[in-house]
Amino acid sequence: MSEKKKLSIVSFSGDFDKSIAVFTLATGAAAVGYETNIFFTFWGLNTVKLKKGRYPLGKGVLDRTFNVLMGGFRNLPLSRLNFFGASPVLMTHMMKKNNVATLPELVDAAKALNVNFYACEMAMHILGVKKDDLIPEIKEVLGVAKFLENADGGEVLFI
Amino acid sequence: MSEKKKLSIVSFSGDFDKSIAVFTLATGAAAVGYETNIFFTFWGLNTVKLKKGRYPLGKGVLDRTFNVLMGGFRNLPLSRLNFFGASPVLMTHMMKKNNVATLPELVDAAKALNVNFYACEMAMHILGVKKDDLIPEIKEVLGVAKFLENADGGEVLFI
Amino acid sequence: MSEKKKLSIVSFSGDFDKSIAVFTLATGAAAVGYETNIFFTFWGLNTVKLKKGRYPLGKGVLDRTFNVLMGGFRNLPLSRLNFFGASPVLMTHMMKKNNVATLPELVDAAKALNVNFYACEMAMHILGVKKDDLIPEIKEVLGVAKFLENADGGEVLFI
Numbered sequence: 001m002s003e004k005k006k007l008s009i010v011s012f013s014g015d016f017d018k019s020i021a022v023f024t025l026a027t028g029a030a031a032v033g034y035e036t037n038i039f040f041t042f043w044g045l046n047t048v049k050l051k052k053g054r055y056p057l058g059k060g061v062l063d064r065t066f067n068v069l070m071g072g073f074r075n076l077p078l079s080r081l082n083f084f085g086a087s088p089v090l091m092t093h094m095m096k097k098n099n100v101a102t103l104p105e106l107v108d109a110a111k112a113l114n115v116n117f118y119a120c121e122m123a124m125h126i127l128g129v130k131k132d133d134l135i136p137e138i139k140e141v142l143g144v145a146k147f148l149e150n151a152d153g154g155e156v157l158f159i
Numbered sequence: 160m161s162e163k164k165k166l167s168i169v170s171f172s173g174d175f176d177k178s179i180a181v182f183t184l185a186t187g188a189a190a191v192g193y194e195t196n197i198f199f200t201f202w203g204l205n206t207v208k209l210k211k212g213r214y215p216l217g218k219g220v221l222d223r224t225f226n227v228l229m230g231g232f233r234n235l236p237l238s239r240l241n242f243f244g245a246s247p248v249l250m251t252h253m254m255k256k257n258n259v260a261t262l263p264e265l266v267d268a269a270k271a272l273n274v275n276f277y278a279c280e281m282a283m284h285i286l287g288v289k290k291d292d293l294i295p296e297i298k299e300v301l302g303v304a305k306f307l308e309n310a311d312g313g314e315v316l317f318i
Numbered sequence: 319m320s321e322k323k324k325l326s327i328v329s330f331s332g333d334f335d336k337s338i339a340v341f342t343l344a345t346g347a348a349a350v351g352y353e354t355n356i357f358f359t360f361w362g363l364n365t366v367k368l369k370k371g372r373y374p375l376g377k378g379v380l381d382r383t384f385n386v387l388m389g390g391f392r393n394l395p396l397s398r399l400n401f402f403g404a405s406p407v408l409m410t411h412m413m414k415k416n417n418v419a420t421l422p423e424l425v426d427a428a429k430a431l432n433v434n435f436y437a438c439e440m441a442m443h444i445l446g447v448k449k450d451d452l453i454p455e456i457k458e459v460l461g462v463a464k465f466l467e468n469a470d471g472g473e474v475l476f477i
Contacts, residue, residue, distance in 0.1 A: 005470070010316070012180055017360055021330055021476075024440060028462025042176055091444065098443045122183060125257045126250065144187025151314065152164070155469065157328070157476040158180075158316040169475070171339055201335055281342060284416045285409065303346025310473065311323070317339075317475040 006035045006154025008147070013159060014043030016088040016103070022047075022159050023106035030113035035154070038110070039147050040138075041120030045127065047107070048117060048135050111137050118142045118150070165194045165313025167306070172318060173202030175247040175262070181206075181318050182265035189272035194313070197269070198306050199297075200279030204286065206266070207276060207294050270296050277301045277309070324353045324472025326465070331477060332361030334406040334421070340365075340477050341424035348431035353472070356428070357465050358456075359438035363445065365425070366435060366453050429455050436460045436468070 007029040011022045022038060030036040040048050095102050101109065110117075119134055121143045131141055142150075166188040170181045181197060189195040199207050254261050260268065269276075278293055280302045290300055301309075325347040329340045340356060348354040358366050413420050419427065428435075437452055439461045449459055460468075 005466075007466070010180075010184075012177070012318075018330070021328075021360070025328075025462055029466055032463045032466065034466070042180065094444050094446070098446070100440055100443050122259055125259050126253050128253070128257070144184055145191045148164075148166070148188055148191065148193070148314075155466075155474045156314045156316060157474060158318050159330075159476050169339075169343075171336070171477075201339070281418055284418050285412050287412070287416070303343055304350040307323075307325070307347055307350065307352070307473075315473045315475060317477050 004035050005029075005033065006037070006151070008037040008039065008151035008154055008156045010147075010156070010158045011038050011040045011044035011047065012042050014046035016091065018159050019044075019047050020103055020106065023103065023110055024101075025157065025159075026115045027101075027106055027109045027113055030110065030115050036110075036113070036115045037118060037147075037150050038115060039118045039120060039142065039151075041123040042127075045119060045123060045129060045134070048119065048138060049129070049133055050135055116150075118147065120147075163194050164188075164192065165196070165310070167196040167198065167310035167313055167315045169306075169315070169317045170197050170199045170203035170206065171201050173205035175250065177318050178203075178206050179262055179265065182262065182269055183260075184316065184318075185274045186260075186265055186268045186272055189269065189274050195269075195272070195274045196277060196306075196309050197274060198277045198279060198301065198310075200282040201286075204278060204282060204288060204293070207278065207297060208288070208292055209294060275309075277306065279306075321471060322353050323347075323351065324355070324469070326355040326357065326469035326472055326474045328465075328474070328476045329356050329358045329362035329365065330360050332364035334409065336477050337362075337365050338421055338424065341421065341428055342419075343475065343477075344433045345419075345424055345427045345431055348428065348433050354428075354431070354433045355436060355465075355468050356433060357436045357438060357460065357469075358452075359441040360445075363437060363441060363447060363452070366437065366456060367447070367451055368453060434468075436465065438465075 007025065009022055009026060011019070013019075022044075026036050026038055092102055094100075117135075117138045119129075119131070119138050119141045121141050124130070124141060131138065140146075166184065168181055168185060170178070172178075181203075185195050185197055251261050253259075276294075276297045278288075278290070278297050278300045280300050283289070283300060290297065299305075325343065327340055327344060329337070331337075340362075344354050344356055410420050412418075435453075435456045437447075437449070437456050437459045439459050442448070442459065449456065458464075
């Protein structure tokens with residue numbers, strides 16, 4: 001193909017380790033010239049929400065319940081192990097020790113490399129999240145059809 | 160490409176939220192003209208099983224054990240949070256409140272939009288599930304090779 | 319396309335059932351002529367580590383902690399259910415009873431079918447894993463860019 005290569009990732013899980021996978025793949029692809037899209041949906045929205053206090057997302061009581069359940073960016077759980085909150089801290093420690101970029105560093109690198117951030121319209125409706133609740137780097141709030149259009153012709157991963 | 164666009168989803172997880180993702184992506188793609196395939200395997204078979212009582216799938220004791228572990232369509236767990244069964248109920252409530260299609264509505268929409276439902280032969284063998292245990296909309300029971308053939312040339316997601 | 323068809327799988331999860339999915343898809347694809355790549359990362363590295371005693375991976379105390387958390391090949395958990403370690407045993411029993419290849423058989427089949435095994439450089443850095451800790455069938459230790467290059471033009475799954 002003569003077109004630019006493309007990688008699109010649906011970031012569904014807000015798990016700490018899977019979020020690292022999302023941003024490692026995204027920055028790795030963008031660094032070698034791929035057009036890279038991340039579509040944040042469901043728990044994945046957690047990685048791109050603003051930290052304006054304890055319950056940054058949503059307004060209603062039900063929404064808040066969900067958002068409390070979701071936890072914050074600092075508290076993303078591991079997909080497999082989360083003993084007393086020790087594992088993400090341990091993992092970050094090991095990433096630093098071994099000179100691997102940490103999650104906030106990966107997010108910053110993704111911004112710098114012009115990775116496109118999109119947020120899922122339907123998940124935002126379900127969870128009562130507004131665009132203002134998310135980081136300004138979110139380029140657009142999209143539905144599935146538009147996401148597929150953006151992803152067309154490239155690789156797509158669901159993480 | 161001049162061919163029809165195609166999206167194929169391996170529905171592996173029977174989690175409530177991931178099932179919503181499967182059907183949202185499938186209906187969204189089908190609505191904009193994609194040929195759409197869902198290949199139900201392992202716990203994903205749960206979303207397409209008939210409800211004929213408490214232990215609808217399988218015959219043997221071991222099979223039953225698995226099926227009890229698998230739970231029923233009404234009891235699909237969330238991938239991340241399932242406090243006392245409250246979360247799927249809460250989520251369905253929020254979907255209704257926010258005018259988002261619920262899971263049974265999404266399944267119906269997928270049928271209406273001619274999304275192709277396939278069931279995984281090997282997972283059915285392991286779990287002792289027969290074709291008669293599944294909803295009649297299952298078009299065919301397939302192995303991996305046939306699934307790949309159907310998926311060829313399109314996007315493939317594992318959810 | 320006149321090129322050989324290609325399937326590349328990112329094996330992220332070390333879960334027992336997802337590992338079965340990885341190797342079933344890989345062997346199924348390889349058997350019908352696909353060039354097939356598996357890129358083992360994070361917990362997925364567990365499925366390809368050598369068993370040299372109780373703590374086969376890593377050297378430091380932190381690394382060991384992680385490796386203990388990761389468990390061994392014989393103890394891969396199920397993604398959804400793992401009651402007292404019974405489920406993987408039960409599942410293997412059912413696989414044998416129903417004449418379905420078990421996980422070690424699937425791994426052997428993948429080797430025989432020339433499925434390419436790759437290990438993720440970054441995850442090995444984080445977890446303190448060396449190439450010598452992994453099975454000799456690992457063809458190469460790769461970063462994201464090289465993995466994408468290998469996967470280019472084919473289907474990619476994240477499991």
